[in-house]
Amino acid sequence: MTSSLRMLNLCLGFAISCAAQSVHPVGNIFKPQATPAESVYHLSLLVMAVCAAIFLVVAGLLTFTIVRFRRRREDDGHEPAQVYGSNRIEVAWTVIPVLIVLVLTMATARVVIAIQNKRAPTGALQVTVIGHQWWWEIRYEGLRIVTANELHVPVSTASKPALTFLKLESADVAHSFWVPQLSGKTDLIPNRTNTMWIDPRQEGTFLGNCAEYCGMQHANMLLRVVVQSPEDFEKWTAAQRLDATSDSHVEAARAMFLSLSCVNCHTVSGTSASGTFGPDLSHLMSRANLGSGVIPNTSENLRAWVKDPQEIKPGNLMPNMQLNARELDEVVAYLSSLK
């Protein structure tokens, strides 16, 4: 479709999906919705207050000096008093900043330890997130769920706290997991396992980005954290654990799909498709977006993506498979059935 139509489609789709799923699209770090982000927020208030005070004093003095000591028109041309310095003043404005640094360091240390040394309570949800160029693989090891790009977690309430612990790994280059309202960012680095945790307090979908330049489509490696009520989360996990639908209506379409080389990269549970290079497609239709957040998951977009992913996300690692019209129809029909 033409680029202006696609632009319209993107914006509309974005707006619609936002409204429908109570999406929180603006990741304001000063509106934390989970404990790690909140600890950071409180620390940031202290730091910014100190910085603001320093700014007011120094900039104020600077402004005063500029106004008070500018050379007047009627100046007599004599040089002013040549003052070389004052040891006492030097000591004063060394000691005070050192004290400020001491206070800030202690405040910083407290938050660092609180966030980084958090032990996972028994029963905490454990999820492994593996960064790929340019999508997120998400594995719920205990629940045997594998999905992509959307992290579903239960909401944490005072009466029923629910922490989610994430193990962060990478299959290729360095990435970074950043959902500002939930936590500061932590990198995903190959040959290294990092950990972080979140306990979101508000239901809805929080948007995030990969925050470490990882190549061509770094900009479109988008992240969604879907925070659900415990009941909804139960329903979601139950649906995700099932094998992909084996609906007889799409028998022919499935056969077509399995005969193409899609299976080399993608997994569909309960079938012979077990490729791991690309995202797991078993419950593709349960996701809000395609291509790691690039386009909303509509039937039109799905067709466009399968037809030529390079047109939508140039440089991404799914090539144009050069499907003919019939293959395309069948594949899209099959994928559309994977709820």
Added chain:
Amino acid sequence: MTPTIAIEQTEWTLPDRGRAGVVCLIATEFALFTIFLVAYVFYIGKSLTGPTPSQVLELPIWPTVCLLSSSITVGIAERALKGNRMQRFMVWTAVTILLGAEFLRQTALEWHHLIKACHLTITTNLFGTTFYSLVGLHASHVILGLTLLLLTLGLGQRGSMYGQTRRFELLAWYWHFVDAVWVAVFTVVYVVGR
């Protein structure tokens, strides 16, 4: 206030340019070697496959003796040059070069053994990567030093080394630095890392 002493009476001597320059050069090279040493230490024991240092490395006693005594011989040559004893200078410079060349020959033999018999190359594992790069970086500095020493030998042959004590001293300082680096490399690679 007491009047200051007139400037004309005080001596005004500043450090020699060449010495200051070589010290700076040594400082920057020191930083360079430190990074390669750090990389070596960082990767000790981290190779995913063999061979390991203890399996294939032997203490290079003879090459070390050669290189370290070449520091002594270059000092003798330096003193000879200062006393304008050109024959003695040429002899001891030649001895230094031979000792350095023997060090390189031993390195070449070691590498040949490691590659052909032990199948250790720069691509084999992390040990291979860090070993060859660190020892190779040092060896390249030895080659450079030997080249410059050969140059002074050639210049001495033509009688152009008279009065060049200062310049030869700077070269000797560089050579001492290269030897000191070998002490560090030897300790890290053949003693600590094995």
Added chain:
Amino acid sequence: MATTTYIADTLGKTEALPVPSKLHEWIVTVDHKRLGMMYIATSLFFFAVAGVLAALMRAQLAFPNGKVLPPDVFNRLFTVHGTTMVFLVGMPFFAGLANYLVPLMIGTRDMAFPRLNAFGYWMFLFGGLLLYFSYIAAEGLAGHGTAPDVGWFAYAPLTERAFSRGTSTDYWILSIIVSGIGTTASAINVIVTIISMRCKGMTFARMPLFVWLMLVISAMVIMALPPLTAAQAMLLLDRYLGAHFFDTQAGGSAILWQHFFWLFGHPEVYILVLPGFACVSEIIPVFSRKPIFGRAAMIGATVAIGFVSVSVWAHHMFAVGMSPMSNVFFAASTMLVGIPTGIKIFNWLATMYGGKLRFDTPMLFCVGFLFQFLIAGLTGIMLAAAPFNWQLTDSYFVVAHFHYTLIGGMLFALFGGLYYWFPKATGKMLSESLGKWHFWLLVIGFHMTFDPLHFAGLLGMPRRIYTYAAGRGWEGLNLVASIGVIFQAAGVACLIWNIVRSLRKGAPAGNDPWDAWTLEWATTSPPAEYNFVTLPEVRSSRPLWDLKHPEDPDYRYE
């Protein structure tokens, strides 16, 4: 008296350097003044080029889902923009200032190693051309003829062969190694010149602050550049000989690259900004008509910055997953290094306090520098608090912070220096009114662009993205930021026009247009090739003040 004769001899009696009409003279020159001007002119040229690259990026980011540039072009732009600004603008500007002014300020005839000086310049130029040659000759992922696209700090393993095919990354590596050799040569030259060639009576305590800063910067260069060179050599070994330094599949560590790079990278940003401090430390006293407040403290603070700056590098790596102890250590050391910098700001302020401030263009730029660098330092404190950093790092907040330090701080100060010393180097004054247009247009444009970007970062906008969706809260901020570019470009255009016009018909400057106090103002404008007829002798840190005020010389108080 010996000290007066050198001025009398230079006044009107000696010939100014004839502007070489033949290109050949410029190519073979080893004269520190010519090489200094070549460094600065080339650096300004690369500045304009990198500025155009930035303007293109801002055009792409002005609106969400921008279609001005495809992703691969954008990614190359930010890589080459950053690499150019750091290695081909900032470092050579330092080399140019040092090479031109240090011999004049310490009362000698040339640098310690004039031929090494020329070598350094040509290596820098060649390295720069090599980087841009990649646009024509390199091979990258998206076809032939592509420049590097790995970001200016080129994290592994994105730069390994598996993820950066072709030769574009190799051009990045080689161009920096080559120009780095030139910069190291320059730095050694500066150190040796300062140590070994000061005029009689100029003890270290009596050296101008500018010279002190150049000494510390050069020491930082020779110690900080090797980690980068080493890391790049290791990367080349990985890419061409199959080594595994940063090959994570073979057990290598991606973090090791980051450690080595930032071991270089953090001192590097001080290397970039300290020349600005050097200019400011000379300009503010002259335009306040007072000596610098707390000379000893300023020197101590400079040396402290030099030492402490090598202990803070991992504050670029807070999100990497280091231990809590490491994070706290680097947070503390980073905040500590802000203290000597703060002390300098206080001392500059105290120099102005009680003075008689003249707001000619050099001083205007210094005042802009003071306000803006203060803000930059404070956002730096915010970034130093590690948990706050977890939100701010790799976002547009950091982009805004470092552009504040580099443009608002370094560039403003260097422009001040340019207006201050241009008359000395060329014998012509730059136009004051064009200078003021330059200043105010740049202030407006700079703030329009970079103030909003702080907020984009606070609202979750990450770095190095070629586009963004609508509805994230970033549209208005990016639009304003992009419009600011127009004003900045207009300001720089004023500067270029000012330079061109003044070279042709600027007012004659005379030896000492600003009534200043350091030795370079005792020569003609431009200085003779040999600088001084007789080498001067000094008794204080302001030798010309002593000459102009024999009833109240500095050496009575120092």
